[in-house]
Amino acid sequence: MSVHVEKASEDKVLLLACGALAREIQALIRANGWQHMVLHCLPAQLHLTPEKIPDAVEAAVNSKRAEFATILVVYADCGTGGLLEARCRKLGVEMIAGPHCYSFFDGNEAFANAQESEFTAFFLTDFLVRQFDAFVWRPMGLDRHPELRDMLFGNYTTLIYLAQTDDPELDAKAEVAARRLGLAYERRFTGYGDLARALAAIA
Template sequence: MTAPAPLRLLACGALAREVLALIAANGWSHMALRCLPADLHLRPERIPAAVARAVAEIRAETPAAQIFVLYADCGTGGQLQRTCAELGVEMLDGPHCYAFFDGNAAFADRAEGEFDAFYLTDFLTRHFDAFVWRAMGLDRHPELRDMMFGHYRRLIYLAQTEDPALDRQAEAAAQRLGLAYERRFTGYGDLAAALAAKG
């Protein structure tokens, strides 16, 4: 049986824990992970260029390796998909991590009924202050909360793991935002399937 070709995973830093857990659980020794900073999501227009630079660096370091980009569109308006196509590298399907964790098809089916939902993943729950509260200026201007979140009715925590401490953090985040709280266990969703196909 031939060993799989080396695979370099170029991922958003917000996925690092989940990707490493999947690699370890499945013994995918041919996969190696490289992450870009998670805070690129605060400026999604910068993601395609950052991915292009990283792909060039990986190709210079490991010319024989295949590259799989572990980003969905993530607010780039299709530009990341165009960049990956030009570079000849594959990327994850879906609009964002909420969709592929939930399962892209299931997320799309629920979209009409969840138009009033704000989502958190395990990563965003752990880093709620840095990526939501402070990033949106709510620490300095709490009066902006109702303006920014007034059209939301609930916070849905899409949980990748069974972790009561994270559940409590997500519920506390919902309270801070003045939203009803729901939890949905997704596991790794389509991310697991996409990596298994490369295993």
């Protein structure tokens, strides 16, 4: 998926992003009038096989590099164990800071400071609430073997929904997800957190 704008190539910025962030990035582009930014998303399903993310990012960077003066990789580490950061460094492109999207939505500093008290929390974002079955329930085999729930989530106590938007429908879905996982429910409004700040820094 790409959002194209007409502007001189030397002024254009490519946002090479995870598909799970498409809605949020588009909202920030619209709200701030960043017409020089071009969004290109890789499939969100790559999160199910994070070892494939660095190669997918490299292929996209190489295919787009000639068109853009600046490329920002809008992924966090996302389970690559530092491999994506190393690949971006090799390619000479910047990437957004943070271990995962939960952290940069909450704010990397705030998220890190809360880990001692929230180490038994399971996190969802707007995207993961919408795609709970596709990205949590089915990949973990809970649709076929619901008895796995207590084994997989027995060490968690709370589902924390990090909300990017105020949407009662998503809030209700997140609360249902918490019940399905047998967890207490907490909603925390984060907005776009460090994602907004990272994009503003290159605007």
